[in-house]
Amino acid sequence: MRLLKTYRINIALCLTFAIFSACQEDLIIVDPPPPPVDLVEDCSHDYTVAVVDTNAFRPEAGITGQQSYYYEGYRIRDFSFSPNDPNQLVIAMQIHDLPNVAPELSSVLLKVDLCSGEESIIFESGPIIHHVDWGVNGRIVFGTMNYSPMSLATIEPDGSDLQISSYVGDVNLLAWLPNSASVLTRTLHSAVLQVDIDGTVISDNVNFPATPEDIDVMPDGRVAYNDGATIGIYDIENGINEIIDDQVLVDGYLDVAYSSLNNSLLWTTDTMLYISDIATGQRTALAYGFSQNRFYGRTQATKNGYMAYMAHICATTISNSSTLYYRTEIRFINPDGTDERRLVLDFE
Numbered sequence: 001m002r003l004l005k006t007y008r009i010n011i012a013l014c015l016t017f018a019i020f021s022a023c024q025e026d027l028i029i030v031d032p033p034p035p036p037v038d039l040v041e042d043c044s045h046d047y048t049v050a051v052v053d054t055n056a057f058r059p060e061a062g063i064t065g066q067q068s069y070y071y072e073g074y075r076i077r078d079f080s081f082s083p084n085d086p087n088q089l090v091i092a093m094q095i096h097d098l099p100n101v102a103p104e105l106s107s108v109l110l111k112v113d114l115c116s117g118e119e120s121i122i123f124e125s126g127p128i129i130h131h132v133d134w135g136v137n138g139r140i141v142f143g144t145m146n147y148s149p150m151s152l153a154t155i156e157p158d159g160s161d162l163q164i165s166s167y168v169g170d171v172n173l174l175a176w177l178p179n180s181a182s183v184l185t186r187t188l189h190s191a192v193l194q195v196d197i198d199g200t201v202i203s204d205n206v207n208f209p210a211t212p213e214d215i216d217v218m219p220d221g222r223v224a225y226n227d228g229a230t231i232g233i234y235d236i237e238n239g240i241n242e243i244i245d246d247q248v249l250v251d252g253y254l255d256v257a258y259s260s261l262n263n264s265l266l267w268t269t270d271t272m273l274y275i276s277d278i279a280t281g282q283r284t285a286l287a288y289g290f291s292q293n294r295f296y297g298r299t300q301a302t303k304n305g306y307m308a309y310m311a312h313i314c315a316t317t318i319s320n321s322s323t324l325y326y327r328t329e330i331r332f333i334n335p336d337g338t339d340e341r342r343l344v345l346d347f348e
Contacts, residue, residue, distance in 0.1 A: 040085070040086055040087065040304040041087065041115060042304075043087045043114040043115035044114060044306050044332050044341075045341070046114060046115060046117065047114060047117045047343060047344050048332060048341040048342060048343050048344060049341060049342060049344055050340070050341050051329075051331060051340040051341055051342050053290075053294060053313075054293070054316065055290050055292075055293070056292075056293060056316040056317075057292045057293065057316065058292050058293045058314045058316050058319055058324060059316070059319050059320050059321050059324075060321060061321060061322075062321035062322050064322065065322075066321065066322055066323060066324050067322065067323050067324070068323075068324045068325075068326060069096060069323065069324070069325055069326070070096040070325075070326050070327060070328065071315060071318070071325040071326070071327060072327045073095065073096060074093045074094065074095055074096055074328075074347065075093065075094045075096050075326075075328050076091055076092070076093055076094075076298075076310055076328040076329075076330065077092040077093065077094055077107070077128065077129060077130070077131075078091075078092040078129075078130075078131050078132045078298050078310075079091040079092065079132065079298060079300060079308075079310065079330055080132050080133050080134040080140070080300060081134065081300055081302045081306065081308075082134045082138075082157070083134065083135070083136045083302075083303065084136060084138065086302035086303065086304045086306050087113065087114040087115050088111065088112070088113055088114070088134075088157070089111070089112050089114070089134075089300075089330075090109055090110065090111050090112075090122070090132055090134055090140050090157070091109070091110045091111075091112060091132075091330070092107065092108075092109055092129040092130075092131070092132045092142060093107060093108050093109075093110055093129075093347070094106075094107050094128050094129075095107065095108065106124065106125060106126055106127075107124070107125045107126075107127065107128050107129040107144075108121045108123065108124045108125070108129075109121070109122050109123040109124075109129065109132065109140065109142065109155070110122075110345075110347055111157055112343075112345070114343075117346075119345065119346055119347055120159070121159075122140075122155060122156075122157065122158065122159035123142075123155055123159060123162065125144050125145075126145075127144065127145035128145065129142050129143065129144050130142070130143035130144070130145075130150070130171045130172075130174075131143050131171055131172075131173060131174035131185075132174070133174050133175050133176050133183070134157075134176075135176035135180045136176070136178070136180055137176075137180035138156065138157065139154045139155065139156060139157075139180070140154065140155050140156075140157060141153070141154045141174060141176060141183055141197070142154075142155075142174070143171030143174055143185070150168065150169060150170055150171055151164055151165060151166075151167055151168055151199075152164075152165040152167045152171065152174075152183065152185070152195065152197070152199065153165065154197060163197075165195070165196075165197060165198055165199030166198060166199030166200070167195050167199035167200075167201070168199075169185075169187055169193075170185075170186070170187040170188040171185050171186075172185065172186040172187065172188065173185060173186045173212065173213070173214050173215055175215050175216060175217045175223075176217060177194070177217055177221070178217065178219060178220075178221050181196065181197060182194055182195060182196045182197060182202055183195055183197065184206065184215060184217065184223065186211075186212065190211040191204065191205050191206075192205070192206040192208045192212065192215075193205075193206065194206055206236060207236075207239065208225070208234060209232070209234060209241040210225065210227040210229070210230060210232070211227055212225035212226065212227050213226055213227055213228055213254035213255070214226050214254055214255040214256050215256065216256050216257045216258045216265075218233070218258045218260075219260065221235075221236070221237065222234065222235045222236075223235075223236060224256050224257070224258045224265050225256060226254045226255060226256035226267050226268075227254075228254050228269075229246070230243050230244075230245065230246045231243075231244045231245040231246075231256065231265055231267055231276055232244055232245075233265075233278070244265060244276050244278060244281055245274075245276050245281060245283055247283075253268055253269075253270050253295060253296060253297040253298075254267075254268060254269060254270075255267060255268045255296075255297060255298050255299045255309075256268075256299060257299040257300050257301040257307075258301060259275070259301035259302075259305070259307060259335070260301075260303050261301075261302075261303060261304065261305040262275070262277075262301075262305070262307075262335050263277065263278050263279060264276060264277050264278060264335070265278060266286075266299045266300075266301050266307050266309070267299060268296040268297065268298075268299055268309060270289065270291075270295050270296065271288070271289030271290060271291050271294070271295050271296065272285060272287070272288060272289060272296070273285070273286045273287035273288075273289075273296055273299070273309055273333070274286060275307075275335060284336075284337070285337070286333055286335075286336075286337040287309075287331075287333060287337065287340060289311075292314075293313065293314040293316050294311060294312070294313055294314065295311075295312050296309055296310065296311055296312070297309070297310040297311070297312065297328075298310040305335075306332060307332065307333055307334070307335060308330055308331060308332050308333070308343075309330075309331055309333070310328060310329070310330055310331070311328065311329045311331050311342075312326055312327075312328055313326060313327050313328075313329060314326050315327065329342040329343070330342065330343040331343070
């Protein structure tokens with residue numbers, strides 16, 4: 001009986017396979033729907049407050065001139081969002097001396113979680129930290145004078161695995177390339193360098209069409225730049241330069257950031273913050289500074305749409321003819337210039 005059952009089962013399997021083989025040309029295989037997009041939680045409002053600016057003039061300098069201090073005890077030098085989690089950012093801060101207090105100038109890298117509000121110092125340095133960029137490889141690169149006249153260093157977001165490269169030279173801008181194995185920087189003499197993360201100079205003169213004051217490397221490897229006269233995108237590999245805006249004739253704090261969600265460039269010219277549409281070249285002013293009490297600096301944009309910039313604010317009510325008191329802020333803003341708000345830090 002067992003042999004008979006086995007024989008019948010084999011015949012049934014063969015018939016089933018034959019029928020399937022004959023009909024398989026008529027089958028239509030429908031792919032399952034893709035899983036829902038894992039949207040990043042918007043935490044940009046959790047630890048921010050509305051911006052309130054004044055156009056009051058700062059006090060005029062007295063006979064002996066004016067000194068400047070950052071009355072909150074620190075000055076923000078640069079900041080960068082994590083490309084893998086836009087709700088994480090790292091801030092390069094200079095600890096500023098205050099009047100009647102012995103100067104204790106040092107610098108720190110402060111990591112901030114926008115959702116939890118957690119702040120943690122991941123690196124502390126004596127001299128100023130020059131520029132910082134968070135790479136897709138998870139590591140943070142920055143320029144520091146702590147180990148030589150100037151060197152490049154990388155560190156994990158939790159403060160571990162600090163690596164100091166052998167590069168010795170100026171760091172006047174800094175950006176990871178997409179491969180996360182090398183960075184672009186610029187010397188004091190305007191040459192743009194490609195430097196391997198161990199410090200080896202891969203190219204000592206990347207042939208830029210201009211001398212950029214700031215750059216931002218786009219995901220496709222092209223480089224957005226602001227040189228004070230033009231806003232453009234340069235394809236290093238193919239030598240193609242695309243000018244997005246050529247009406248920029250202002251010196252001062254010049255910066256640029258690429259917004260992938262808006263396909264736009266966010267950029268500053270000291271007292272102005274603009275956004276330019278890459279496809280059309282249309283420029284829109286988002287924020288207006290005021291040379292007597294408010295000027296702008298670094299810009300950043302994330303893949304989920306956050307746009308942020310740095311503002312230097314003079315506290316005109318407590319400043320006087322001998323001393324100007326400033327603070328620095330990281331401000332968020334919408335692509336249409338609305339809902340401008342500043343990040344509140346607990347750092348002391």
